[in-house]
Amino acid sequence: MYSQTLELSHSNTQRTLKLKNQTQNMELKTKIHAEDGKQEIFIIREFDLPVELLFKAYTEAELFEQWMGTKVTKFENQPHGSYRFETSNPQGEVMFSANGTIHDIVQNEKIIRTFQMENTPFPAQIEFLTFEKLTGNTSKITIQTIYKSIDFRDQHLKMPFAQGINMAHNRLQELFK
Template sequence: MSTAKTNRRHETQIAADPALPTILITREFDASPERVFRAYTDPELVVQWLGPRRLTMKIDAYEARSGGSYRYVHREDDGTEYGFRGVFHEVRRDERIVQTFAFDGFPDGVSLETTVFEDLGGRTRVTTTSLMGSIEARDSMIRSGMQGGVREGHERLDELLAGRPSGDTA
């Protein structure tokens, strides 16, 4: 791996505590908390990075404010769709987002996600803690392949923040 600042590559860390129904996702980005937060809350930017490259994203609703809600669909080339929805419980500009997250294919499997944006002096550490209803639900989420989608989405976010195209978008 290169150590040059312009080629610095951050890896997404994903961990599941064996004793708790949680997933911890940590990633650093070479951009300010303001820019990263905007990429997480502006639907015109979210559609450009969230999820794997092979999927097209369509946002039905995305009101990133305390009390707002969201619903979006990722679509495969063959027409298969994966819908997601939730409610933004707390949105604190450039600091924190607390939201629910549910996959339409498993509507009773709602998780509570807290995302924190930490200023590292020109860089930002984003830490997301997802709390599931059970360890079994957490393990099912991990088995779904979510790690690959999260990592690829973070790579796309790096590209967006650097001003490079991140692949096909809706």
């Protein structure tokens, strides 16, 4: 269905993970940038949505469930609040769960939080979500994720999370049409 290719850019030795839909042979809209020798990635996506709606989609449990395809079990979007969500298969078995703590939140501007995938070898990550108004009806999110090590970051890049976040972002865009 989807494949991921790693394309090396000759400037700044920056790697840009570009995802392509093999069926339609088109580049997907959510970009993931991972620079060699750093333990971080940047996830960047522009939306045809006002920044206020984009922020709500990330902070209101009912909306988050719709576009992420997960069940929110806890969602305290305030400093020192926590969150938890899980994804189940059609038989109701939990296949994936994640949790974290909100460290800072400024409406329509930023969220700083930890992110922990449960029952995986990955330690907690810290995420800096920045919401940017481009025009009255367009916005951009930039998510900087910092891993404990370059090795953990590289292991995560080998997983299909990039396709998942792109599909989720596509659902987010469609949610408000």
